[in-house]
Amino acid sequence: MKVKVCVGSNCTLLGAMGILDQIEGLKDIVNEDMDEFDMEGLDIEVVKCLGFCKKTNKKIAPVVVIDDEPIFNATGQTVMEKIINKMRTQ
Ligand code: FES
Structure with missing residues (x-):
């Protein structure tokens, strides 16, 4: 997943x-007990302006x-929910 x-x-x-x-903190939260989540597949890119x-x-x-898929007016909660939901379905 590309973020x-x-x-x-x-x-x-x-x-x-x-x-x-x-x-980035999600990687620390997700531990071995939660192997349903594939943190290796999470690719975080920081961009100066997406335009x-x-x-x-x-x-x-x-x-x-x-x-x-752009998320506008993003909050920590909306972004984390989206990432976790996508991880569950992948
Ligand atoms: S500053 Fe331009 S899209 Fe974020």
Whole structure:
């Protein structure tokens, strides 16, 4: 699973670093007892600006893209839910 976290200025101002910390923290939370989750397959990429903020005047930051599916106004909770749900189904 490919997770891109935007750390451009718009997204950083609205909490992107906290979301990134939570995603990286997931690797520590998931231990051997939870082998249903494949943490090796989690590829986290930090991107300066994903370009979405330049295409609209709407408030969409922070933006996280999971397997080419953008999540606008992302929160730690929405991103973590999406990642965990995808891990369960993979
Ligand atoms: S700063 Fe995040 S999409 Fe541009």
